[in-house]
Amino acid sequence: MDSYMLSVLSNIGMISFLALSAYLLLLVGKVSFGQQAYFAISAYVSAMATTLWGCPLWLALFFGAISAGISATLVSIPTLRLKGFYFSVATLAFAEMIRLGLVIFKYQVEIDGELVGPEGSIGFRGIRYIYDHNFSSVEYLCLIYGCLLVVIGLMIFWEHSRIGSIIRMTGADELLTEMQGINVKLVKVLTAGFAGTIAGLGGGLYAHYLTYVGPEMFGAMLGVHAVSYGLIGGLGTTFGPLLGTLLDFVFLKSAVFSEYRMIIFGGIVAVLLIFKPRGLLDEALLYKIRQKLRKPSWK
């Protein structure tokens, strides 16, 4: 496999984490423009873990994901009670706060005579873990997809368990769901925390892949794209946001479209929302598919 292909696949893999993260929040009925904040937090934390504190990669990824998850849970507590528009704008505000905070954040440690660490707007260079430990590109790709498959597997398993239906119920009709005895606040906070953790896992992988992270990488556009992937690909299944991610990369990499990618992508989202507000693989389509397969209606 040539290195270009490897790079494309790696990127698709890592951005998928972000898409899945935004998708989870869409399921509970919230549009979050700010999942990139958790992507960023974890990128920095895990990069600092390997570069400054000498942690092994798996531990660094763990720290990154956990810190993202905790941040997401804490932020969700005050924000999840906000209604639609207010929530979305609040997530955007928080993500910008993180980004602007990273522009200021400087923390450098001397290692082997050199200053290493996040340097505000200059960014965080020298995240050399995978090169120092002789990870090949293929091995790293396997790591990315290994983690992704675990996450997808977990989400699909839970999709078919009671928690999956509870999350969708919460998104469909919060009050009715409360009346079915479900603590809707708790469900939303847990979902947000889990979504943050997933984004975090992706962020940690991202930082080590690029060997450099900087605040300019985590702007609103990233978050806006992440949400679009779920909206385009479909909210009926975990494969929806993955489809959306794939479609965007196909447009990006296909030579004909690449220059006008956002124009077309943006246009598609807008038009799709008129006809298929829940995306391509929406609940209605999934229902028809299940009918065709005549799946028995128990989980």
Add this chain to the structure above:
Amino acid sequence: MIHIENLNMYFGGIHAIENFSLKVNNGEIMGLIGPNGSGKTTLLNVITGIYQPQSGQISVQNKNITGLAPDQIAKFGIARTFQNIRLYPHMSVFDNVWVGQHVSKEVSWSDWFLPNVSKEKQCRQRVLHFLELTGLISRRDDLAESLSLVEQRRLELARALAHEPSFILIDEPTGGMSANETQDMLDLIDLTVRSKMTCIVIEHNMEVITHLCDQVCVVNFGKKVAEGSPDEVFRDPFVQEIYLGREE
């Protein structure tokens, strides 16, 4: 037993429920009647925690549930149906009933994340049982929104029953139904509810009230104006006046 004491509910300047007190004994079916806008549905909304009353107390089996959140109240074993039908339109009939089980005592927290195969099988049987009871078994894989009005009302009842509740609050179950459909619904409620749980039913159809209810409470402008057996209440001249008007 449901015990409501001196309940007051205001919406801004509107006194929707005024000094309302009611006792519903265990196993009793209490009818709640009154003109439109008299506060019957509001009362159900207060009991189930949608609204917080300004004063008064509601207790269930001597436990105070006033001001609790709807999910906490549901866990006390209180289920309800909605006057305007509130289902999950994009979920199947089966799933709409299945979700009622999330709160039943059979299902615990951990079952949400790690389904126990044999338990889920049992749960599935229970759901099918309720669907059979309400005559919806043949429609179990259809989307809830594709059902007729009558079927949707029965589905709401099935979902409420899936809670395995101790108390069931039914809001206008025969609204919009023909005479035959009403009779079927009446029989269904009688079959599923009588002697099994305590019930408050809001109705406008007096036939239903007479045949179904042990006791009746009449509400007008948020106040209780009469209480007693269906016979007593319907013979009360004041009740007749509220519904039929006075001869001048």
Add this chain to the structure above:
Amino acid sequence: MMIFLQNCIDGFMIGGFYALFALGFTLMFGVMKWTNLAYGSCIMLGVFSGIWMHLHFQLDLFWIFFVIILITVIAGYYVERLCYRWLPKKAFMAMMVSSFAIWMQLDEIVRIYFPSRSYPFPRLMDNDLMMIGPLMFKAEGLLILVICGLLAGTIFLFLYKTRYGLAMRAVSEDPVASRYVGINMPSILLGTSIIASVIGGIAGFLMATSDAQVSTEFGLWVTYKSLIAMTLAGLGSIRGAVLGGIILGVIEANSLWYLGAEYRDLVSFMLFFIVLVILPGGLLGTAKEQKARAAVRRG
């Protein structure tokens, strides 16, 4: 103390712009119940069209102004059709999401034709400084402030003294009732969108001449400032939008002086986030709203 006052004056100047942008944005939010995240992008498209005209045809300022307004209105119309008119009335979230897709689209169009970070723009007048006592005023700044004030004043007069304005306010209060009394909804909604575009275009033009340059981040910047200004003083309130803009300007100017350039935007966003979460009624919050919410729990 003098420094504080000077900062406030500087803040007032820039606040005038924020007020205008927020005014246009709020008109759409309040009257059309539409969160138009592509608002800044439409204005940017307009301004850059002006720049293009200037670069290729050496038009003088009057014609550039005309082009800017024209293009902003056309872009606004395009967005209104795609993201608002053709979506079902209740789909507020879809409208917002759709508008951000178009935001991506329009931003990209500008970026393709204008790859540099910033472009020069002709000045309206020379940058004279005036001294009133110990305080410094930019002559141009004062002129612009006056124009902003006049424009805001005109909008108020229009809203409160004309039949059309009355219709707009009626629609913002109760769209259904407005239909029943014979108000031509499509006309009002289109009219609001056009007025908002015109205000935005004027503000964009004034901003460009004042700075003598425009950056390709302009669109995003305007959207952010409008959102923050609108939120600070109470969402949906037109008077609030103007006040919010001024407050934002003053806060920014003071943050800039006391904390430094890096902290200026961070402070704005932090305030934004806090206001959203704690005081959704804005700093001048509608206490009526808070009380009404306390009476009933949900439903």
